[in-house]
Amino acid sequence: MNRERFAVEPLEQGMSFKAKAYQSLRQAITQMNIYGQSSEIRLDERRLCEALGVSRTPVREAMALLEQEGFIRSQPRRGIFVVRKTKAELVEMITVCAALEGMAARLFVENATTEKLELLHAAFDKYTKAELAEHVAEYSDANIVFHQSIVQASGSSLISDLTDRFFIHMRAIRRATMGLGDRADQSIHEHRDIIEALAARDADLAERRVREHTLGLAQYVERHCAFLD
Amino acid sequence: MNRERFAVEPLEQGMSFKAKAYQSLRQAITQMNIYGQSSEIRLDERRLCEALGVSRTPVREAMALLEQEGFIRSQPRRGIFVVRKTKAELVEMITVCAALEGMAARLFVENATTEKLELLHAAFDKYTKAELAEHVAEYSDANIVFHQSIVQASGSSLISDLTDRFFIHMRAIRRATMGLGDRADQSIHEHRDIIEALAARDADLAERRVREHTLGLAQYVERHCAFLD
């Protein structure tokens, strides 16, 4: 029998409603300006169900996942709310991020190809341009893209998954603060230094610079984001 | 109305069945010797339900959480299986662990009290004794306790949560390998050095030693655990 002839694609409908609901909800939370509005944001389970066109069960399971990831909080017989991290929690998250990104830089040096370095350079350039244009939103996104580039180039999907969770909140914070102050300039210099260390294949230096760079953000939030809490 | 008189305890039955099921299942997975048996371990949803005395819904929600954490894998209409991490995944996990523990050591130095250092010393002593007694299981547990001590002393519950997930697999691996080789002696020395750096309040040194110590475990698994996969 000729198997090659009938090589159909594996029918990738495998995604369950639960997975779809999860992606949809997470996407919605990512887009939403969490720290912008003052009142707590409540999610209506049944309303979401009819919006998604599925029953409560898959939506509830998706919500359970989001709750475990720390995006939402469920109060029995009260409602489901999008969580607003406290300042301390954000600092903690960014600190963990610093550790992970530092390790990512280390891994990057160990098994980085030149083309990956090229990609990073590209991300950096885009970042710089975005800053020059003073489009804050683009700047913020490009900033995150830069960080994600390092993480992804490290080849560790585990680090990637973990940092993605944090970036959602960091992006939200950025969107809320907007007042970047002098962090933008400093950031650019630090990013340049990081690329330099990566290009030089200096694992220790790269890790230290990445770590300190991100810890700098933690300090920034610690000092200037008193409006949280 | 005198409210103090009737101050009964807050009726800590607030835990939902879902949470109970989650704890129970996680506990079961932790205890089980994942890498010991050759065949895949399957979980029967309905059997578990009747064992726990609840319906499928809370059990399924608990399983969804465990699946997201990477402990189990659900194949539609096939079954639910306890995942056996590949060697690469384990190495990745341990690498992330190294980054997190390194950061924990750094935080430890920054805000460690002397009493916390005492606790760490105690953990180390227990660890040493366990090794001397050559009770492998105790040795392994004490080893993990040592690592957890640093993490908990860092004060970051986020790091604690993340590493806990990994320790379950690392413990399972330890149980399966058993042949400790010369890692035990080396471990002890490295632990001693770590405590020394922590006591000296040298953040950089402590972080580096912790990181390299755990990365050493990653290398060990990489080299000597070919039986995985």
Added chain:
DNA sequence: ATTATCGATACGGTATACCAGATGCCAGAC
């Protein structure tokens, strides 16, 4: 007019019913 109480309602938690697909056994053809 204010407050207390009761009930309607809404929400999350749980149980259960149903569905579609996968497995495995068994009968029947060769």
Added chain:
DNA sequence: GTCTGGCATCTGGTATACCGTATCGATAAT
């Protein structure tokens, strides 16, 4: 004996019904 096709059955995914409780408004008592 081997292989194939179909049926019984099992399993996870989904929908839905039900329950207890918190919220909130209406009504009644003061």
